[in-house]
Amino acid sequence: MASRLSVEPAKLLDTLKATVFKNASNEELLALVVVSNEYGLSPFLKEIYAFPAKGGGIVPIVSIDGWNKMLIRHPEFDGIQFEFAETPEGELVSCTATVHMKNRSHPVVITEYLGECKRNTDPWNNMPHRMLRNRTLCQAARIACGFSGIYDEDEAATIVTVDAAIVTQPPPATKPTSDAAAESAAGLAPSAGKAPAASGPQAELETLVTEAGFNLDTLLKWGDTSGNIPDGSSIASYAEIPGDVCKRLLRAKTGLLAGLKQISGL
Numbered sequence: 001m002a003s004r005l006s007v008e009p010a011k012l013l014d015t016l017k018a019t020v021f022k023n024a025s026n027e028e029l030l031a032l033v034v035v036s037n038e039y040g041l042s043p044f045l046k047e048i049y050a051f052p053a054k055g056g057g058i059v060p061i062v063s064i065d066g067w068n069k070m071l072i073r074h075p076e077f078d079g080i081q082f083e084f085a086e087t088p089e090g091e092l093v094s095c096t097a098t099v100h101m102k103n104r105s106h107p108v109v110i111t112e113y114l115g116e117c118k119r120n121t122d123p124w125n126n127m128p129h130r131m132l133r134n135r136t137l138c139q140a141a142r143i144a145c146g147f148s149g150i151y152d153e154d155e156a157a158t159i160v161t162v163d164a165a166i167v168t169q170p171p172p173a174t175k176p177t178s179d180a181a182a183e184s185a186a187g188l189a190p191s192a193g194k195a196p197a198a199s200g201p202q203a204e205l206e207t208l209v210t211e212a213g214f215n216l217d218t219l220l221k222w223g224d225t226s227g228n229i230p231d232g233s234s235i236a237s238y239a240e241i242p243g244d245v246c247k248r249l250l251r252a253k254t255g256l257l258a259g260l261k262q263i264s265g266l
Contacts, residue, residue, distance in 0.1 A: 001033050005042070016043065021050045021058075028058050035060045035149060039070050051153070062150045064134045071141040076102045080140065082133055095132040097140035108144040112136040116221060116263055119154060154262070155225055201246035206238040208253060214260045222263040 002009040013029075020043040021029050032043075032050055039062075041047040047066035050058040062070075071077055078100040085093045092114050099108040117135050118124045124131050138152045209219050216238060223229025229245055238246075249256050 001037055004037070005044075020044065020046070024050055024058055032058070032060055039066070039147070039150070040073065041066045041069065048150075051151075060150050061153055062138075064137065064152070067138045067141050067152065070147060071099075071137070071145065074145045076104075077145070078102045080137070082136065084129060084132075092128050092132065095129075095136040097136045099140050099144040101144055108140060110136060110140040110143055112139055116218070117154065119262055201243050201250060202238045202241055204250055205241065205246045208250065208256075209260070212257055212260065214264065218260055218264055222259050225263065226259060228259075
């Protein structure tokens with residue numbers, strides 16, 4: 001990075017630690033510099049910056065300028081179009097980005113919905129069209145060009161909230177509800193002829209999400225965005241969510257519900 005910016009390495013290190021990557025350890029700073037170099041982003045132009053995680057560590061955040069820069073510099077990029085969908089009353093519903101790539105016969109079409117993206121912040125409340133367009137651009141650029149390991153600010157807020165809860169919230173005490181459940185808790189296989197307990201972690205998770213006013217689609221969207229539910233896009237029911245994943249989410253109810261609210265724009 002020092003070579004690319006034509007500055008002395010030692011001076012660059014001190015400047016980064018005192019400004020845009022403040023409070024980052026040397027290891028965390030190195031990771032951020034690697035990401036910056038990988039995508040040709042400048043921290044001094046606020047194209048990439050560090051977002052502190054409540055449970056410790058940092059998350060690399062790319063601003064809308066950074067996402068746009070990566071997209072237009074991609075050698076196969078051939079243009080992007082945006083289209084908004086609104087209700088008959090003029091209320092914003094969604095934004096669709098169509099990305100044309102020279103090496104693909106069909107464009108990449110990505111739609112983001114206001115109800116799933118909006119947060120209760122001044123930019124979202126005052127400029128919903130612009131904010132939704134920006135969010136759509138980030139997701140479209142990621143999918144069309146295969147960008148990975150980086151997040152936009154809204155995604156990072158969701159990840160930080162939930163990860164912190166998962167790290168800091170202790171697991172609740174549980175009481176087996178049947179002999180089969182007791183054997184499972186002890187790490188034993190259920191006795192022959194005994195069916196597993198009817199109310200497993202999948203059912204508990206479904207009850208928690210449903211009673212909070214959300215549905216499976218919202219849970220899976222949050223799971224894909226935050227990385228807390230692997231392969232969420234291939235899951236069709238609560239029963240298909242791995243039991244260990246359900247248990248981990250149930251131990252972090254507060255963070256889970258906060259993440260679902262952010263995904264839903266509440």
